[in-house]
Amino acid sequence: MTTAPAPAVRLLDRRVFAWAAWDWGSASFNAVITTFVFTVYLTSDAFTGLDPDAPGFKAAKAALSSGLGLGLAIAGVAVALIAPVVGRRSDAVGRRRRPLAVASAVVAASMIGMTFVQPAPSFFWFGVALVAIGTVAYEAGAVNYNAMLLPISTPKSIGRISAFGWASGYVGGIVLLVLLVTTLIPLGSSGVQLSALVCAIWFTVFAIPVLFAVPDDRRIATGEQLGVLATYRRLIADLVALWRNDRNLLMFLVASAVFRDGLTGVFTFGAVIAAAVFGFTFSDVLVFGVAANLVAGVSTLISGRFDDRYGPKPVIMTSLVGLVICGTIAFALQHEGRWVFWVFGLALCLFVGPAQTSSRALLGRLVPAERAGELFGLYATTGRAASFIAPAAFAAFTAIAQDQGFGILGIVLVLALGLVLMLPVKGSFSPAEGAGRALEGADHP
Structure with a gap:
């Protein structure tokens, strides 16, 4: 099928703002729930059921972090299984808005459920399960959300538009965190529970614009409806085709899977480490969260221009080196x-x-529009196939040493592995080359 020519796109037109609004809204889950508030709440003293001076308290605290890591690792496996199905089915009918809407609704529902998580040990696994469900739904939605980057960008602007979306998420996190810090969170555990409800409303409101502003393009529909098992057979065929025809892209998918998992680990466990290792109070963590999102947002916006000018690989490599050193x-x-x-x-x-936005932009330069869901689904699948690594490394290093400080080392090693795997990947990708051509040799049923 011939891909329809992309219309001219200004960097900040209505569609770009609407698309980026989803990233802005998703900060409620990424920043508040999984990074700075709810996961910190889940690993707080109240969920140990022990007095801080009681024997075994330190081990109980470490067990909470390990349990959270286990839950996120299981969620990662689930995403790896469903992402290729989500992507291919969206390509088949040329519809991305409906599955994105469903996924967003599930994320919002999981956050509503968090309002019922009481500060007691008996609620710990319920809270972990809700975080895991929200993570699966968010990643499934991101497959179609990322694919929507193509119709609103051009090869010359994709780096900046991708960066604008990602930076919007960081800025949205700042605004929401400030709002919650000055209103609900000072109320204690009840404030955290109410914050989860606010997050659900926030995400719902800002997830709506993209569903209207970026229409589905049925012209790029492949029309190929596959069952679940056939989808997995096709996935294997595509990987074999990449091995035969474009090992460079395959190496990128593997390398990015590893380092993206390490990046996720930085934000997922960063607040937990701040509280448990460096003695940050809950208020300290929240203030740090605002500062962290501000720094990340500014650096991401700036990196988009470097991406479009010099290519994504230099941005990724510089970022990974900096992460390992720090x-x-x-x-x-x-x-x-x-x-x-x-x-x-x-x-x-x-x-x-x-590192995150340049990785997305790099793949966007390679993806033909009619296979965007398929390739971003493969991107999510390979990423989530490795998504157990950072949580498992954090949990293992924490459990073995009985010290959450060693969890830092586990995450650093994952980032270092991603850096090493990225070294042989060639960075001079042309938008007209790569994935679409690489998959042509697949023996598709």
Whole structure:
């Protein structure tokens, strides 16, 4: 099928703003729920059921972090299984808005459920399950959301538009965190529960614009309806085709799967580490969260211009080197006081956004519009096939050492592995080359 020519797109036109609004709204889940508030709440003292001076308290706290890591690892496996189905079915009918709407609704519902998580050990696994369900739904929605990047961008602007969306998420996180910090969160556990409800409303409101402003394009529908098992057979065939025809793209998918999992680990466990290792109070964590999103948002916006000018690989490599260095220093100096996390934690945030958005933009340069869901589904699948690595590394290092500070080392090692795997990947991708041609050799049923 011939891809319809992309219309001219200004960097900040109505469609771009509407598309980026979903990222802005998703900050309610990414920043508040999984990073700075709800996961910190789940791993707080109340869920141990022990007094801080009681024997076994430290081990109980470590067990909470390990349990959270286990839940997120299971969620990652679930995403890896469903992402290819979501992507291919969207390509088949040329519809991305409906599955994005359904996924967004499930994320919102999971956050509503969090309002019922009481600060007691018996509610811990219920809370973890809700975070896991929200994570699965968010990642499934992101397959179609990322695919929508193509019709609202051009090869010359895709880096900046991708960065604008990602930066919108960080800024949205700042606004929401400030709102919650000055209103509900000071109320304690009840405030955290009410914050989850506000997050659900926030996400719902800002997820709506993209559903109207970026219409489905039925002209790019493949018309190929596959069952679940046939979808997985096609996935294997595509991977074989990549191995035969474009190992460079396959290496990128593997490398990005690893380093993106490490990036997720930075934000997922960053607040937990700040509280447990560096002695941050809940208020300190929230203030740090605002600063972290500000730093990440600014650096991401700037990186979009470097991406469009020099290509995505230099941005990714620079970011990964910076992350490994800053993470290693934070681990080595963890007993030197809270200033260590303020300095090197914020330095980590400086590099996370650019690596994330350039990775998305790099794949966007390779994806033909009619296979966007398929390729971004493959991107999500390979990413989530590796998504157990950072949570498992954090949980394992924490459990073995009985010290959450060693969880930092686990995440750093995952980032370092992603950096090594990214080294042989060629960065000079042309928008007209790559994935579409690489998959032509697949023996599709």
